[in-house]
Amino acid sequence: MTPPLLQLEAVEKSYGPVTALRSTDLELKEGETVSLLGPNGAGKSTLLRIAAGLAAPTRGKVKLQGHAHDRQAVGYLGHATLLYPELTALENLVFAGRLYGVQATEQRAEQLLEEEGLAAVAHRRAGGFSRGMSQRLAIARARVHDPRLLLLDEPFTGLDVPATEALTQRLHDLRNQGQSWLLVTHEVQQAASLSDTALLVIGGRIVQTLSGAELNAETLGHAYKLALESRS
Ligand code: ADP
Numbered sequence: 001m002t003p004p005l006l007q008l009e010a011v012e013k014s015y016g017p018v019t020a021l022r023s024t025d026l027e028l029k030e031g032e033t034v035s036l037l038g039p040n041g042a043g044k045s046t047l048l049r050i051a052a053g054l055a056a057p058t059r060g061k062v063k064l065q066g067h068a069h070d071r072q073a074v075g076y077l078g079h080a081t082l083l084y085p086e087l088t089a090l091e092n093l094v095f096a097g098r099l100y101g102v103q104a105t106e107q108r109a110e111q112l113l114e115e116e117g118l119a120a121v122a123h124r125r126a127g128g129f130s131r132g133m134s135q136r137l138a139i140a141r142a143r144v145h146d147p148r149l150l151l152l153d154e155p156f157t158g159l160d161v162p163a164t165e166a167l168t169q170r171l172h173d174l175r176n177q178g179q180s181w182l183l184v185t186h187e188v189q190q191a192a193s194l195s196d197t198a199l200l201v202i203g204g205r206i207v208q209t210l211s212g213a214e215l216n217a218e219t220l221g222h223a224y225k226l227a228l229e230s231r232s
């Protein structure tokens, strides 16, 4: 049997007296897309950073494809885009590609710019990009080494309506190509339409898991509202 792409076993994370994430189990299969929905401070970013290998769990185990953490398997897009404003779009991707030891870096960078609809601005400085363009470039950056798993922390934040729609469409396309991800979002609509499974995270716990027929915006929105009302 193929091991899950991502597996968290009784993972906990504390920062001094603050428990950001309580004992959490999670399995994400190859090709699966999972959304995390929850209020501020619920532990969503902590979970993502642990999955990304950027934070070590206080307790428990993280495995990727059954093995110890492997940063080549994950692409992370956090609250900061990690782009260099002085570098062009192309240079940003080439630089990121070299960090990950990507072969034929220039070619890969050009391919990604094409895929994200940024080929025309390849030689423009990232610092001059709109929020929507920056976010597309940041996704290209996170995908530079063709990771099995994408970890996207609130990628819709700060985007206007057209940019939100463009990013939603882009994520649909990636999903159709078999891309797996963990996506943190505040948008019930996006969580429902872009994922196989939605997890409600409250107070450092996954309090509810919705998938299949239950996973539509109305049911998810209702479950989220109830979960928020019944906390503490
Ligand atoms: P979310 O992404 O759901 O808003 P976070 O994972 O960022 O939540 O935070 C969960 C809890 O952990 C919060 O109480 C937050 O203040 C705390 N926390 C997160 N990161 C740190 C850190 N580096 N140091 C101390 N406390 C942290």
Ligand code: MG
Pocket: 044, 045, 046, 153
């Ligand atoms: Mg967060």
